[in-house]
Amino acid sequence: MVEKGPKTQSSLPLLEVENLVVEYKGRPPKRAVNGVSFSVQTGQSVGIVGGSGCGKTTIAKTIVGLQTPLSGRILFEGHDLFSKDDKNRNNSYREIQMVFQDTLGALNPRMRIGSVLAEVLKFHRRKEFTDKAQINIKVLELLDMVELTPDLATRFPHEISGGQRQRVGIARALAVKPRLLIADEPVSALDVAVQAQMLKMLHRLLERTGLTMIFIAHDLAVVRNLCDHAIVMDSGIIVEQGDPRELFSNPAAEFTRALVAAVPDVSRSLEAFKGPDKSDQCRR
Amino acid sequence: MWSRTVDFIKSLPLNARISIVVILIYSLAALWAEITAFGYKLRDETPAYNAVNVEQCYQPPLSRVAMPDGSTRIALMGTDNLGRDVFSRLLQGARLAFHVGIVTSLIAVPFGALLGLLAGYFGGRVDSICTWLAATVAAIPALLLILAVSLVVGKGLLGVYVGISVTTWVGIYRTVRAETLKHRGLGYVQAARTLGYGKVRIILRHILPNVLHVIIIAFSTRFPAAVGTEVFMGFLGIGVQNEPSWGVMINNARVRLWQGVWWEGTFVTLALFALVLSFNQLGDALRDRLDPSRAG
Numbered sequence: 001m002v003e004k005g006p007k008t009q010s011s012l013p014l015l016e017v018e019n020l021v022v023e024y025k026g027r028p029p030k031r032a033v034n035g036v037s038f039s040v041q042t043g044q045s046v047g048i049v050g051g052s053g054c055g056k057t058t059i060a061k062t063i064v065g066l067q068t069p070l071s072g073r074i075l076f077e078g079h080d081l082f083s084k085d086d087k088n089r090n091n092s093y094r095e096i097q098m099v100f101q102d103t104l105g106a107l108n109p110r111m112r113i114g115s116v117l118a119e120v121l122k123f124h125r126r127k128e129f130t131d132k133a134q135i136n137i138k139v140l141e142l143l144d145m146v147e148l149t150p151d152l153a154t155r156f157p158h159e160i161s162g163g164q165r166q167r168v169g170i171a172r173a174l175a176v177k178p179r180l181l182i183a184d185e186p187v188s189a190l191d192v193a194v195q196a197q198m199l200k201m202l203h204r205l206l207e208r209t210g211l212t213m214i215f216i217a218h219d220l221a222v223v224r225n226l227c228d229h230a231i232v233m234d235s236g237i238i239v240e241q242g243d244p245r246e247l248f249s250n251p252a253a254e255f256t257r258a259l260v261a262a263v264p265d266v267s268r269s270l271e272a273f274k275g276p277d278k279s280d281q282c283r284r
Numbered sequence: 285m286w287s288r289t290v291d292f293i294k295s296l297p298l299n300a301r302i303s304i305v306v307i308l309i310y311s312l313a314a315l316w317a318e319i320t321a322f323g324y325k326l327r328d329e330t331p332a333y334n335a336v337n338v339e340q341c342y343q344p345p346l347s348r349v350a351m352p353d354g355s356t357r358i359a360l361m362g363t364d365n366l367g368r369d370v371f372s373r374l375l376q377g378a379r380l381a382f383h384v385g386i387v388t389s390l391i392a393v394p395f396g397a398l399l400g401l402l403a404g405y406f407g408g409r410v411d412s413i414c415t416w417l418a419a420t421v422a423a424i425p426a427l428l429l430i431l432a433v434s435l436v437v438g439k440g441l442l443g444v445y446v447g448i449s450v451t452t453w454v455g456i457y458r459t460v461r462a463e464t465l466k467h468r469g470l471g472y473v474q475a476a477r478t479l480g481y482g483k484v485r486i487i488l489r490h491i492l493p494n495v496l497h498v499i500i501i502a503f504s505t506r507f508p509a510a511v512g513t514e515v516f517m518g519f520l521g522i523g524v525q526n527e528p529s530w531g532v533m534i535n536n537a538r539v540r541l542w543q544g545v546w547w548e549g550t551f552v553t554l555a556l557f558a559l560v561l562s563f564n565q566l567g568d569a570l571r572d573r574l575d576p577s578r579a580g
Contacts, residue, residue: 064478094480105471110493119489120479169475176479 012078013039014212015063015096015180020072022058032058034236035072040180045206045213047223047244049259050233056216057101060184063214064098076180094124097173101185103165107157113168114139114153120175142171147201163194167201174211182214187222199226220256221263224248232256292573300569303562310378310559317379333376333528337367342540345370345547362547364536370548373528374555380529381559384444384514385507391449392506396456397499401487403457404464414461418454426451426513434522441524444517448510456502463495497574504567508560515556530556 022033033055040046048056061067063074065081074081076092100106107116117139121129129135140150146167157165166186173181183202187195203226206213217223223230223244230244232255240253251257293304324331340349343363348356361370403414430447437443467473468491476486517523518531530552537549 061474066474066477093478096478098475098478100471100475102471106475108472108476108490108494123479123481123485172475172479 014042014044014077015040015214016073016075017059017063018073018075020059020062020074021070022055022062022067023070031070032236033062033069036233036236036238037072038231038238038241040212040214042179042212043210044229045215045227047215047217047227047230048233049217049220049223049230051218051259053235054233055236056233057184060098060182060214060216063182064096065093094176095179097176097178097181099166099169099173099181099183099186101188103162103169103189104157106169107165109157111156112153113143113155113157113160116168116172117142117153117175120172124176138175142175143168145174145205146171161194163190163198166190166198170202170205178211180212180214182216184216185218186215188218195222202226219263220244220248220259232259296569296573299565303566303569306558306562307566310562311382313375314378314382317375321376321379331376333368333372334526335368337363340367341365342545343367361551364533364548365540368528370533370551373533374530374551376528377530377533377552378555378559380441380518380524380527381511381514381556383441384448385510387445388448388452388510389503389506391445392453393456393499393503395449396453396502397460399453400457400460401464401491401495404461405468405483405487405491407465407468411461414457418457421451422454424451427516430513430517431522439522439525444514444523448513452506452510456499456506459498459502460495463498464491467491467494497570501567501571501574504563504570508563511556512560 016039018037020033020036021031023029023031032053036055036059038046048059050056058067062069063081069082076096079092081092107113111119114136118135121135121138129138139153143150143152148164148167148171152160152164152168157168160168166189170181170183170186186202187198190198199222202213202215205211206226213227215223215227220230220232227244229241230247231241232239232247232253234255239255240247240251247256248260251260293301296304321331335352337349337352340359340363342365343349343359345360345362347359347362349359349363349367349369350356357369359369359371361374364370364373399414399418403411426447429451430443433447434440434443437446473486473490476490481490514523514529515531515534518529518533519535520531521535523529523531533548533552537545537552541549
């Protein structure tokens with residue numbers, strides 16, 4: 001189990017992003033993130049919202065080390081993740097884990113779910129889990145934590161549903177016992193009903209474990225109920241940030257207003273859609 | 285594991301399953317030939333397939349042949365110009381073909397696959413160096429290289445082994461590199477990197493199982509190609525010496541073919557034909573089944 005961390009606001013933020021600039025190679029190079037600064041306190045859950053291509057995934061990839069920044073710093077507990085002489089660098093990476101948007105792609109197609117989780121435990125927590133029985137118990141515990149049944153452990157990724165795969169992705173990230181979890185659009189690839197379940201599950205998980213999370217979404221409504229703090233991005237820069245409920249009800253920036261307006265009002269659209277006209281069916 | 289293999293073979297088309305049976309028969313024949321040849325070597329005797337029996341030369345298939353010790357034997361596929369039994373020489377030829385196929389595959393496939401994995405995963409300078417090496421080797425004509433090697437190390441199997449191995453890893457390298465490049469960008473490899481796994485673990489535990497099908501397919505096409513080259517080298521006389529390679533036998537049969545001594549050439553050619561055809565059929569079926577880009 002991930003131990004419940006204290007939800008205190010210490011003076012030193014867990015993660016600090018300072019003036020981050022990330023470019024993708026090309027002619028001309030594409031600047032995906034253009035001078036972004038924000039900080040995440042321990043126990044906080046921060047939402048990053050923005051349209052496609054606004055740089056939110058690039059920020060996530062840079063924080064976990066899949067992408068190198070052009071300039072700027074990322075401090076994890078005060079350690080610069082990209083300074084070459086910092087010996088804590090590798091440890092810091094392990095304490096930051098990521099959940100990916102593409103649920104099928106993120107799991108090795110030739111590995112059973114149980115082995116995916118067991119590999120993480122064997123690799124990162126060798127001292128805690130010395131024999132197979134302990135690892136098996138922990139694997140089942142992890143599955144239970146993301147509200148999955150134990151029988152899934154013997155399945156391959158293509159044999160389970162997208163929602164289940166995403167839960168496995170979360171369990172895999174949690175198996176490392178991270179301090180910071182980055183969820184990159186974890187619900188975007190799922191249908192609406194499964195989205196709701198997933199968000200509820202994440203909410204319970206955060207409550208129970210006190211985990212710090214960065215939640216990336218293109219939809220402000222998803223972030224509204226889950227996060228303490230929301231950052232709205234557009235073409236590589238932060239346009240607005242603050243309390244998500246506040247942003248939702250009272251958007252200041254033009255872009256945020258457009259995002260709020262784009263959120264579909266489910267109840268209204270359901271009313272408008274009353275199903276096919278009966279007389280139409282008879283005529284056919 | 286076993287039941288999955290059996291299920292997989294059952295799911296293959298009929299021609300592929302026949303090919304597997306044919307290849308198995310050849311393997312058993314080659315194994316049998318290996319054992320008998322080793323037995324002769326151990327007892328330090330002239331092997332029966334090399335024993336000259338000039339009085340009984342050019343006997344047609346299924347004829348009764350008198351042996352030097354007074355006994356008689358049925359020559360299933362006839363005898364050659366020195367009265368040696370074609371069938372037992374044919375089996376020995378299968379042994380040599382498998383030697384070359386297996387040895388060159390064991391050198392070329394792991395080497396090409398390893399370089400392909402490294403070049404595909406690391407990219408950049410590693411990729412440049414590997415690709416340069418592959419392009420350089422690919423520019424060398426395989427037959428000329430084998431000739432050059434045999435000039436240095438002398439005629440025999442060593443030159444064939446080295447020549448074929450050095451030239452065939454390039455094809456395997458290219459396919460494995462391309463496949464690795466594709467997988468490197470996929471989510472599961474990125475996830476493995478985020479989890480802090482080492483490069484060796486990512487390459488061997490995560491990428492390799494996912495590109496293994498390419499390697500298997502490459503093996504199934506390399507093997508018959510290597511056998512063909514060995515036969516050709518034997519035919520030219522720079523391959524194996526004093527052993528009944530199929531190439532040597534075809535060259536032998538050539539001399540009296542126009543006088544109606546058809547059996548040696550015919551049976552050897554058929555044996556080679558069936559083996560290469562089986563491998564190609566199996567390779568095609570494996571490609572259809574294992575290559576995701578051709579599925580559907």
